[in-house]
Amino acid sequence: MFEAIDLLPTSSQPLVLLTRHSIREAADNNGFASYQLPLTPIGRHLAFEWGKWLSVNTDLQLAACISSPIPRCVDTAIEMLKGAHASQILVDTPQQLETSLLNIDQHNLLVEPGSFVVDIAQAGPHFKQHGALKFINQFLSHQLPGMKIPVQGAQDILRLLFDNLPRQDNHLLLAVSHDTILAALFAVMAGHTRIERKDWPNMMEGAFLWFEGDSFERSLVNWIWRGQHYRFKPYSFKA
Secondary structure (H helix, E strand, O other), X not given: XXXXXXXXXXXXXXXXXXXXXXXXXXXXXXXXXXXXOOEOHHHHHHHHHHHHXXXXXXXXXXXXEEEOOOHHHHXXXXXXXXXXXXXXXXXXOHHHHHHOOOOOEEOHHHOOOOOOEOOHHHHHHHHHHHOHHHHHHHHHOOOOOOEXXXXXXXXXXXXXXHHHOOOOOOEEEEEEEOHHHHHHXXXXXXXXXXXOHHHOOOOOOEEEXXXXXXXXXXXXXXXXXOOEEEEEOOOOOOO
């Protein structure tokens, strides 16, 4: 993530940080992570320090925040906002810091069902049968029932980011979501129909994005993922 900072635009335009939540408690023996699994203490600390680092070491200001409604995503956003804010103001108590934070808008497009899954009753059994990686690869190949067309799901998520983007220079929108959603979105944007385990987003890993163009339909999305600069036109395809 640190190497992405040097690849960000020099024009001081508003940016998005779309990230997976921080470190959570371990999943069950089958690898399935309940939505009830919380962040670990280390996960909370990591999110706090990442938010603080961004505030201290860049010109970016966390100015807006959206999140999956799942508690570990919301808590990741809270800790990042705390870290960013703690470096900017003097507060006497944790309660004062809490009340000074931005509002976190929770969106179903950052969780499943909602982003790519339309009918959980149809799609869910395939996820449980095959696991996350094979599930995403089948989705990218249009082989799963109960799902959006991949590019449609990507368009929906990117429009959400565009609509919530701060308009001031150097302002940053923080968006917190889940590994499967980021894996699918990044694959669609990169034009991939198959990904490998090494492509999977780690906890607290994400991408910086920015938009060129005044309207979403005509926009060009720039995004930095693992030290590489990519570009994607949301409407170069038909959903």
